[in-house]
Amino acid sequence: MTSNGFSSSDPIALRIYRVGGSVRDELLGLPVQDHDWVVVGATPEMMIERGFRPVGQDFPVFLHPDTHEEYALARTERKTAPGYRGFAVHFAPEVTLEEDLQRRDLTINAMARDADGNLIDPYDGQADLRAGVLRHVSAAFEEDPVRILRLARFAARFERFTVAPETMALMRRMVAAGEVDALVAERVWQELARGLMERHPSRMFEVLRECGALERVLPELARLWGVPQRAEHHPEVDTGVHVMMVVDYAAGAGQPLPVRFAALTHDLGKGTTPPEQWPRHIAHEARSVKLLDALCERLRVPGECRDLARLVAREHGLIHRVLELRASTLVELLERLDALRKPQRLEQVISACEADARGRLGFAEQPYPQAQRLRLAAQAMRSVDAGAVASQHAGSPTAIRDAVHRARVAAVVQALGIKR
DSSP states (O other): OOTTSOOTTSOTTOEEEEETHHHHHHHHTOOOOOOEEEEESOOHHHHHHTTOEEOOSSSOEEEOTTTOOEEEEOEEEEEOSSSSSOEEEEEOTTOOHHHHHHTSSBGGGSOEEOTTOOEEOTTOHHHHHHHTEEOBSSGGGGGOTHHHHHHHHHHHHSTTOEEOHHHHHHHHHHHHTTTGGGOOHHHHHHHHHHHHTSSOTHHHHHHHHHHTOHHHHOHHHHTTTTOBOOTTTOTTOBHHHHHHHHHHHHHHTTOOHHHHHHHHHTTGGGGGSOGGGTTOOTTHHHHHHHHHHHHHHHHTOOHHHHHHHHHHHHHHHHHTTGGGOOHHHHHHHHHHTTTTTOHHHHHHHHHHHHHHHHSSTTOTTOOOTHHHHHHHHHHHHHTSOHHHHHHTTTTOHHHHHHHHHHHHHHHHHHHHOOOO
16 A cells, blocks of 8 residues: 555556645745645545545545545536536546646646656646746636636735736626626635735735626725825825735734734725715724624624724724823723733734834835834733722722723823823
């Protein structure tokens, strides 16, 4: 028995190939994280006999008994209904490797290596790797709208790559045909979240915007382009451009997903400002929260991302002005942020607001003293012994709350030397 779980006595037609991302990343000189395998010439019964455990629901995928890596039987697919679930899957020993690779999304993901390490590249993926091109393998691309999101995510990962013109035209046709509208929320969020965690997230949204998909999956974001802001605060002027700069700044700083999502959604309300009020955006924070809530419900955004984004959308304008705030207003802000109980979340709020401040043309290296002001104020508030204060106002929750608040304000006044 070999390391792949197959012995030399297996039928000569049975072959194992390493496919997809590991081959691509190896050719790019990048670290290879996971291996995916395709088995040609096998049946599910043959896999189970060799100790592989079936895990695939829609098509036959098996876990290796020792390495637990995924081995899929070579297969073809046929479109049967709109969306990404409407497929009839065919797998049989006679399905070839080339037929299996033809159903994959991009040429750079449609390469394989055999047991001897030879590269099998029937769709010129290596040439597209060298040229830096994201190109669909075949017309089968348009049968799965998730592939639009995946391609956009790859654009965010591989910064030098461009989308082949014929692939962009194909994606536009898919959007016009309503294929993107059939995507389910979980898949949209999954791909958006993964794209946000890439090196250059703005490229994902640029691709989605160019093919028209952004208006379908994130209309709240799509409407920000073309909305002007005050040039003295935003030399880049365009709100959509600004938001992309903010997201890329957060990515460049290595921020976690909640911070990047908050960076993406903090200014949604500016897209609903009446044009006659431009370039000002009065009360856009409250409108941002309302739009964000609808977006999060529609895409079923996880609570950690939703909660941080709500705080940043609601409070970022005030946070940018913390150097001007009285102690009482500063304490109220930190209490709304629940800064004492959740110091890590305070740091994430600060990180998102710092990305907002620096994600502007010419502002990337500007200092952000607001961060230290918030930290010092929170530290001063923590110095208050709330239990001791409460013991002096037993029996009255309202009196206790007010007394603790006053004590915290006094502590901030003393620590920062600002007005009450």
